[in-house]
Amino acid sequence: MKRPVLGAAVANPLAIASLAVLAVNDHVLKARFPGLVTGKLSDFAGMALAPLVLVALADAVVPARLLARQAWPRASAWACACAVAIAFALAKTWAPATHAYEAAFAWLWRGRVTLVRDASDLVALPMGALAAIVATRRAQGVTSVPRISNVWSPGDGAPHENVARPSARVTSCAGLPSQRIE
Amino acid sequence: MRERLPAVLLALSVVALLATSAPKGWKLSATITTPTTPAAPRGLEVAIDASSQPRLFTTGVPKGGWATDTPCFATWTAGSTLTCLLPPGATLTDVSITGGCGGCSGSCPPPPGVFARATTKEVDVWRDDVTSKTRAKLPSHASGVSGTTYSVIVTGARFTEVTLEVRPAGTGTSAYREQQSCERCTFYVDDSFVVAGPDFDVIVAATGFDECGAASASGGCVPPRTLAIVSAGPSP
Numbered sequence: 001m002k003r004p005v006l007g008a009a010v011a012n013p014l015a016i017a018s019l020a021v022l023a024v025n026d027h028v029l030k031a032r033f034p035g036l037v038t039g040k041l042s043d044f045a046g047m048a049l050a051p052l053v054l055v056a057l058a059d060a061v062v063p064a065r066l067l068a069r070q071a072w073p074r075a076s077a078w079a080c081a082c083a084v085a086i087a088f089a090l091a092k093t094w095a096p097a098t099h100a101y102e103a104a105f106a107w108l109w110r111g112r113v114t115l116v117r118d119a120s121d122l123v124a125l126p127m128g129a130l131a132a133i134v135a136t137r138r139a140q141g142v143t144s145v146p147r148i149s150n151v152w153s154p155g156d157g158a159p160h161e162n163v164a165r166p167s168a169r170v171t172s173c174a175g176l177p178s179q180r181i182e
Numbered sequence: 183m184r185e186r187l188p189a190v191l192l193a194l195s196v197v198a199l200l201a202t203s204a205p206k207g208w209k210l211s212a213t214i215t216t217p218t219t220p221a222a223p224r225g226l227e228v229a230i231d232a233s234s235q236p237r238l239f240t241t242g243v244p245k246g247g248w249a250t251d252t253p254c255f256a257t258w259t260a261g262s263t264l265t266c267l268l269p270p271g272a273t274l275t276d277v278s279i280t281g282g283c284g285g286c287s288g289s290c291p292p293p294p295g296v297f298a299r300a301t302t303k304e305v306d307v308w309r310d311d312v313t314s315k316t317r318a319k320l321p322s323h324a325s326g327v328s329g330t331t332y333s334v335i336v337t338g339a340r341f342t343e344v345t346l347e348v349r350p351a352g353t354g355t356s357a358y359r360e361q362q363s364c365e366r367c368t369f370y371v372d373d374s375f376v377v378a379g380p381d382f383d384v385i386v387a388a389t390g391f392d393e394c395g396a397a398s399a400s401g402g403c404v405p406p407r408t409l410a411i412v413s414a415g416p417s418p
Contacts, residue, residue: 005185005188005189006188006189006192007187007188007189007190007191007192007193008188009192010188010191010192010195011187011188011191015191015195016191019191019194019195019198022198022199022202023198026198026201026202027201042202046199046202049195049198049199050199052195053192053195053196053199056188056192056195057192094327095331095368095370096329096370096372101203105200105203108200109203115203
């Protein structure tokens with residue numbers, strides 16, 4: 001089993017959009033338009049991006065025998081999403097976790113970091129599920145390309161509604177069909 | 183280049199996630215007059231004029247928890263002088279104001295018009311101590327959390343140091359002990375400090391400091407007995 005290209009899990013529209021939202025919102029919008037929307041926007045983007053980053057890192061470091069397992073893409077995607085969701089929920093609702101988060105980032109940035117503990121931010125948690133679904137579909141989509149190519153060929157007309165065109169599959173994998181070819 | 187795009191995206195994503203909590207702001211430290219350490223047993227009164235809420239940093243004062251600054255128990259309002267009292271033994275190290283910056287630039291100087299000045303003087307202070315002791319079953323919290331949060335409210339002095347200590351009932355052994363400088367204090371007693379079952383003595387000790395009246399003799403005065411522990415118990 002070939003290991004996925006480093007970062008394959010973040011090469012998709014959801015991750016790229018989340019990355020753009022994080023960058024723009026944190027560094028421009030929050031300062032210019034402080035309020036409910038900009039306050040929540042980064043939570044949504046972060047909850048979508050962080051699991052995909054974790055999946056990408058996990059894909060890079062786990063033993064090959066784990067990668068070879070059929071259940072790995074789904075298991076890793078949901079495990080990463082759950083891990084991020086739990087950490088996020090704790091940091092947003094539980095004082096010791098908030099303090100630990102602040103201390104970790106204060107150490108990292110050599111300055112005081114304040115995390116607003118706000119349970120209403122948990123509204124962003126479903127983005128973790130979306131990220132897990134995207135990560136799972138990405139992996140499954142790429143591995144199924146050879147099978148799909150056997151049942152569809154250009155000129156066949158509209159394929160069966162449950163069978164995607166290869167080009168659509170490739171697009172959903174961020175144009176990187178070679179990421180996870182078994 | 184196309185082959186490297188996922189790795190570049192991953193690197194950018196990691197940076198973006200970490201940078202989302204990066205402090206992007208300016209800090210302006212006040213010019214502080216001497217003295218910064220009062221001669222015992224006197225306290226230090228700090229008068230601060232600032233364009234925004236100032237923070238005090240000291241040594242020799244219990245902070246507790248993760249706090250890095252020292253509380254001023256007076257409330258800051260724009261345009262007025264904030265006067266804080268530090269207890270004997272404290273050393274004032276910094277008074278500063280901070281603010282945020284937008285944009286991606288690393289340069290973030292204080293904007294025009296912001297200011298912070300601090301003047302200090304030694305003052306005679308009184309000291310008073312009060313203690314409360316309650317018997318409790320610990321842990322005492324809802325399911326889903328792993329510790330008991332104790333709230334303590336103390337009044338009657340301009341500066342208070344509060345210690346919360348948990349001992350198995352009838353013993354002198356401390357299972358948990360923490361000291362903070364606070365009026366409304368929160369102590370988190372993790373379950374790992376207490377073994378479920380036996381009763382515990384929860385001892386709250388508050389030490390208050392306040393300025394003596396103008397007619398007091400130098401070196402201190404009799405405390406007016408205003409210091410009180412208003413409430414101390416586990417938060418729901």
